[in-house]
Amino acid sequence: MTLLAHAAEDPADSRTYLLNNGTAQRYHRALTESVDRVSATIAGTTRPFTGISVDGLTPTVAAVDLDAPLHDAAAALDELEEVYLRDAVYFHHPRYLAHLNCPVVIPALVGEAVLTAVNSSLDTWDQSAGGTLIERRLIDWTAGRIGLGASADGIFTSGGSQSNLQAMLLARDEACRRELAREGTPSDARLTDVLPRLRILTSECSHFSIRKAATLLGMGAEAVLTVPADDHKRMRADALADELARCRRDGLIPMAVVATAGTTDFGSIDPLPETAELCARYGAWMHVDAAYGCGLLVSRRRHLLDGIERADSVTVDYHKSFFQPVSSSAFLVRDRTTLRHVTYHADYLNPRRMAEQRIPNQVDKSIQTTRRFDALKLWLTLRIMGARAVGELFDEVIDRAADAWKLLHDDPRFDVVVEPSLSTLVFRYVPAGDADPELADRVNLHAREALFASGDAIVAGTKVDGRHYLKFTLLNPETTLEDIATVLDLIAEHAGTFLAAQPRPALSAH
Structure with a gap:
């Protein structure tokens, strides 16, 4: 055996752990064994959880010496059985009935295996190439299902909370832009006056991320006005109308109305057509949080989302009702120009000349920089299973x-x-x-x-x-x-x- 061949098998040689053309077979063996282990675990699952307590599992995890590597994938998987797999919460079990966690479809898991191995980063074209085009195509497909029109655009995100945060950011900046466009006092003085007057209106049953977004954006949770829900836990259109009118009387600016298409607790869908009419009347940004209800886009119940096509922005979580692994989500806007509020150019990454050359850098419309190619999971799901x-x-x-x-x-x-x-x-x-x-x-x-x-x-x-x-x-x-x-x-x-x-x-x- 040559020295080079020996080094390739020597666990002390850290290069043998890098995935490349010389270690592809080692990767194949390790991944195959891990898939075999997980497959056997899932096939043998008889309960969604073992019932182990925090105190019961903590010593097992704490006992692992992270400074003493095992140098063996099989041994590490044996250990993983003890610290994770045996006591994991398994969403595929039919008596897991807790949170918005779905069992996942196999085509998406194929996508997960591919995207992690290639490890594309979706922030710039020169790190992803076809990955960028696949993500953009899926955004167009989703926007088409929603009915947002030819000027729509969007970006994949980590989940509904991030999407809702970006929606409120755009709504805030659009409201400020409109107010500053009015003639009168200097813009800096007027901006100081505008920001404290901005308000977000949403149902009492809406997701907590709306209030969290208001806080992160410097507006404070008090900027969110809660609208009562009816007996079916849907936002009352008459109460929304009253709140919007009160904002106008009190000199407040309703920057956004958030309608929920599938509340976390009740699955209720707010009255979208009525909300759209009120938003148009008062000049408020209409955001629809369809993180849960987005599955209706491919359902025989699509009519339950009627009115969503009039939204200025929409949140969708494919990892809820499209049966995708976490994370797989997106944020969409009716007017792609509004995404300029999150566009920043760095000479080392996405210099302005790239936009002038029409090079598609997704970082130009995302609040993230490095992003996984999560779109591939949905792509393979649609190509293998179909919507x-x-x-x-x-x-x-x-x-x-x-x-x-x-x-x-x-x-x-x-x-x-x-x-x-x-x-x-x-x-x-x-x-x-x-x-x-x-x-x-x-x-x-x-x-x-x-x-x-x-x-x-x-x-x-x-x-x-x-x-x-x-x-x-x-x-x-x-x-x-x-x-x-x-x-x-x-x-x-x-x-x-x-x-x-x-x-x-x-x-x-x-």
Whole structure:
């Protein structure tokens, strides 16, 4: 064996770990073994979680000496089984019913394997080439599904929170631009006057990232005005109209109205056509947070998004209702020129001359610089499965949620809040013959925690009118009505155990 050949197998030679033409076979072996391990784990999963506690798992992870490498992929995978795989939360299990985490489709996992190996960075053309064009094509495809028009554009993002932040940034700067265009006092003085008057209007059921965005943008959470929702948890158009009119009377500037197409808790869809009319009347930027509801774009229920085509910007999360691995999301705008508010040029990266030469650098419209080629996962999903197949999967979980609502509605052990538009159900266990809401809060908190600790199923929790409720989020077409009924029985069992342990009130001596 030559010295060079020996060095290629020597774990002390750090170059042997780099993926290149000389180590491609080593990469193939390591990846194949890891896929085999994960495949076996997924195939053998009998519960969504083992129920291990933080205190139970922390010592195992802490015991790993990161300064003593194993120099062996198989050994590292054995160790990973102990610190991660054995106790991971598995979203593919039909009794994982907690958050907006979906099982993922295999074509997207093929894309994930490709994009991580090639490792393109989507900030500039000279780091991605075809990757840039694929992302741009998918943005155009999504904009077409929304109906934003020929001037639309957008960018892939890390998720809905980032997309909502960029939407509020553009809305703020567009509002400032319009105000500063008015004749009168010097622009610097007027800008100082404009910023404190900007307001964002959104439903009481909207995502917390809207308030977070306002804070990050220096406006403060108080710049977000909460609009009441109706009995179906949709933003009330009449209340929105009243708030917009009040802003005008008080000299405030409604820079944006955020309508939600699929609230996190209730899956409710705000009245998009009415919101669009009000935004046009008051000159407010209309943003639609469709992070959850974007699956309707490929669904037989597309009509539920009617009015979204009039939005100035839209958030979509493919990693929710398109069954993509995290992360796979996008932010889209009706007018591509508004993306100029995040355009900055660096001589070493995207000098201005590149824009003049029409070289497509995606960093020109992103608040990120380095970005993964996450678009490839959606591209391969559409090329292998097709949009219709994705829509069928989303429709199936919506159908299942409708059946589950009937199950809950007819079960006297539970109180369900609202009939779902999408695939979430908010409900709570109601102790028989006891109207004490404090006790019901404790029962439901215990039932959720005990169920999680058992590992038999996972459900989410939230608050409604200050009270603790449980939540099913259905995103797995493999979840059956029987699975849901079993989980309800488990919740009732844990609740009953808790109630049985409560001290009985002392009997009166009389």
